[in-house]
Amino acid sequence: MPVSVFYDASTRTVLAELSGDIDHCTARGLRTPVDEEILKHLPLRLILDFEKVGFMDSSGIGLIIGRYKLMNDLGGSIIAVNPSPEVRKVMDLAGVGRLCSIIYQKHRSFVGGIKL
Amino acid sequence: MKESSLNEMTVQFPSLSENERFARLAVSGFISSLDPALDELSEIKTAVSEAVTNCIVHAYRDTVGIISMQVRILEGMRVYIRIRDKGCGIPDVAQARTPLFTTAPDEERAGLGFAIMESFTDRLRVTSREGKGTTVTMLRTLRTRKPADGEV
Numbered sequence: 001m002p003v004s005v006f007y008d009a010s011t012r013t014v015l016a017e018l019s020g021d022i023d024h025c026t027a028r029g030l031r032t033p034v035d036e037e038i039l040k041h042l043p044l045r046l047i048l049d050f051e052k053v054g055f056m057d058s059s060g061i062g063l064i065i066g067r068y069k070l071m072n073d074l075g076g077s078i079i080a081v082n083p084s085p086e087v088r089k090v091m092d093l094a095g096v097g098r099l100c101s102i103i104y105q106k107h108r109s110f111v112g113g114i115k116l
Numbered sequence: 117m118k119e120s121s122l123n124e125m126t127v128q129f130p131s132l133s134e135n136e137r138f139a140r141l142a143v144s145g146f147i148s149s150l151d152p153a154l155d156e157l158s159e160i161k162t163a164v165s166e167a168v169t170n171c172i173v174h175a176y177r178d179t180v181g182i183i184s185m186q187v188r189i190l191e192g193m194r195v196y197i198r199i200r201d202k203g204c205g206i207p208d209v210a211q212a213r214t215p216l217f218t219t220a221p222d223e224e225r226a227g228l229g230f231a232i233m234e235s236f237t238d239r240l241r242v243t244s245r246e247g248k249g250t251t252v253t254m255l256r257t258l259r260t261r262k263p264a265d266g267e268v
């Protein structure tokens with residue numbers, strides 16, 4: 001599975017753990033389950049976890065911007081977590097930091113999730 | 117006159133999206149004899165992915181056509197990559213290369229492909245003719261590394 005999605009009701013947060021390569025070929029398969037979970041729970045926050053992403057090109061930027069717009073429409077926000085230096089370079093080139101915070105987090109405090 | 121290569125390969129493949137990954141792996145495999153650093157390799161793969169994806173998404177929109185990719189290793193740790201399609205072509209290349217310009221905003225395209233190719237290579241050339249196709253060439257010089265560099 002290239003993406004695992006979790007919902008934490010107490011923080012109204014959807015966490016999406018992405019994995020593998022993010023390119024035009026894989027973007028749709030990553031997007032659909034994330035959007036389904038968002039539309040089901042209408043969360044306040046979406047966390048995109050890039051820890052297990054080995055490669056990302058501009059299709060990943062499109063994916064982030066698209067989710068940013070969706071969460072923005074719902075009055076929520078997004079956070080990008082743990083991108084590798086290579087993925088981070090593409091994010092920085094695209095100015096992703098202007099849409100969301102990019103943070104590095106080692107410890108997880110709820111099952112499958114990240115508590116901030 | 118064409119500069120002679122130390123090594124060179126040309127592959128052709130249909131514009132199927134699973135070939136984006138193939139193209140990245142083919143290039144990184146081919147240039148592995150130069151022992152590129154991790155960051156260089158990842159930048160080259162990203163630039164290749166952008167050029168190939170453009171052929172699939174734009175040049176051969178709604179059809180499948182042939183993408184040709186040539187990789188040449190030149191004297192002085194230089195890598196030359198040429199990616200060519202015979203698709204729809206680009207009416208205004210200067211405009212297409214402008215960051216954030218895209219003709220497919222509703223497909224979650226960011227308009228950053230050319231900007232990424234440009235910043236991850238030393239030279240990017242785009243030539244195109246409407247109805248005939250597009251050729252993208254990229255040149256990237258790798259750092260020469262001493263064996264004591266630490267990386268294996």
Ligand SMILES: Nc1ncnc2c1ncn2[C@@H]1O[C@H](COP(=O)(O)OP(=O)(O)OP(=O)(O)O)[C@@H](O)[C@H]1O
Nearest residue numbers: 058170174175212218219225226227228229230250
């Ligand atoms: N090989 C090609 N054939 C035809 N048109 C192309 C080709 N490559 C690029 N274009 C045109 O140039 C525009 C800009 O390309 P660029 O790669 O910078 O952005 P994009 O593909 O639209 O978005 P992104 O790459 O961020 O997903 C495209 O929207 C398209 O109109």
Ligand SMILES: [Mg+2]
Nearest residue numbers: 166170229230
């Ligand atoms: Mg593109």
